[in-house]
Amino acid sequence: MYTHIFNLNKGLWRLLQQESDDPKAVVTNPVLEDLLFCRPPTTMKKPQLDGSVALKEWRGSRWWAGLKSCVDALCLFNIAVTEESKARTMTAPFRSLIEDYSRYLKSFELFLDRSSQHQCMQDFIHNTLPDILGSIGGGRPVFNVMGVGSGAGEIDLEMLAQLHMKHPQVKVDNEVVEPSTDMLHKYKGLVSKTPNLDYINFTWNKMTASEFEKHWQDENLGEKMDFIHLIQMLYYVKDPEATVSFFRSLLDEDGKLLISLVSGEGGWGKLLRTYRAAHCNTEINQCVTIGDIKTFLDTKDIPYTKYVLQSHMDITECFTEGDEVGELLLDFLTDVVEFSKNAPEHLKKGVLDLLRHPDCSKQVDGRIIFNNNLEVLVVES
Template identity: 45%
Template sequence: MASSMRSLFSDHSRYVDCFRKFLDNSTEHQCMQEFMDKKLPGIIARIGDKKSEIKILSIGGGAGEIDLQILSKVQVQYPGVHINNEVVEPSAEQIAKYKELVAKTSNLENIKFAWHKETSSEYQNRMMEKKELQEWDFIHMIQMLYYVKDIPATLKFFHSLLATNAKILIIIVSGTSGWRKLWKKYGPRLPRDDLCLYVTSVDLTQMLDKLGIKYECYDLLSTMDISDCFIDGNENGDLLLDFLTETCNFNSTAPPDLKAEIMKDLQEPEFSIKKEGKVLFNNNLSFIVVEA
């Protein structure tokens, strides 16, 4: 590996730009929206039974777009019931955006928000030290388990916080996605960073099986338009390539042989489909629902 290659996570503002570009070019949020509309009402059907307050814990809530969708579904299911929504998010920038979104969103009167600027493991340690483990009716972890050091311990801890009829919703890239194949084939040749693990739904369901935790797994199709990656000097393409490889300025720092191999593979059927002149990377998502 060329020494000039460095992890995308070493440059926070570049990472944020790449992530935004990924959201612009993928059906990630539309895929999540489809799940929230079709599947979530059934999943949360009993979480608030006979309760005067519903307690929801968002782990890695980001800027809150998906969180507010979840909350709106809970409001429909339990009209007028008070909701206590606590958010664990390590990025001050994301928390600020979340608060802005809440400020300009109507119909949130019955929801109390609290934000904690910390990682899931920092939250876990704080709770263990206080020895006041609170029970939750719904916990969700959306696209965040890649950033957790000890995933089985994290799953076990949050599972222990579930109240009667409670659920945990985990969203993570599917084992059928192009991500899994990309990480498996090229992971050892790309700059690794302790901040991020190559983990998919396949790894996660194996961990849950080992822990003896009951769950259901749903896969939904999602794509990312990576056509710009094949246009020399295209800024959008460069950002998407950085996101795909988790490498800062991949285009200008990767060894030519590695770059050629990845660019060729990204157009192969196991990674992407070609449709109407576009190259669509397989960004399939898994939605894992864990039961109390």
């Protein structure tokens, strides 16, 4: 695999960046500086900046020592560089899955059925979240809580139950921000069937995150929040960093902002990073991972705590041509309506090869199990 050819100016910087959360760290390594800026040792002929160089020519040189740090990325080279360069020539003609709500709902329900994501989030809520919630509120008799993109409310009510167990005497004003009429209806139905919620006052906001931000600013609402959660919703905003900044600005002095997204290091992160140009919607940022948010927070010196949630998903049917379950799962993984029918053959093959790659999936009892890890950030005020 180390004899693949790659274009230096298009591929190397991207390759090296994948090995560090801090892009500046790459150019502080003198060996990698030589690699990046094409400064060969005297025994080697200097490569042309606009040419291609065979990695096998670097064996035995000090360049090769630098490349060893990039070995994981190199294993994916044939997919991640070659296919991405093809993807960049496309104009992303695909329809985003969220534009077809009925198909999105079917694929999302299938995803929940095939994935351990819901279970790993529940484990986090029951085992880790209580200690986090114990530090909020400052002894006030009423806590202000906000859920953004709350869906049908199951996760919200789980978290509110943990909050109540930690602070049994406290009343809760709970702001629900959710753009879907159907989801809000289900949430309200769940509340009506759930006993012992008299300590919570619900305020329903049928709005997107950006609409809520405008509403909050227009109404000049100065209320501060003790706990805000953004569970798997930053994929659906135009500017994730601005969204995080706004909701963090609403926190009280001891408040917490909880963010969950797919891990940038898991299978989904690799998929999004490789095919970002090919099928990411320009109006919203479906390709964001927790790594992007960590980079933003680090740049601003905003303190946070990170938690990794181990999760997996059975994607075996994705590799059976024409399988309805597989096609729905592919739609959800790529966020593209009928991806398997609409994608060019080279792009479809590249996605399937990457999904099957050991860096993204493993085989268990003949099934292909995708690394679907989540990460949670708890951001300080």
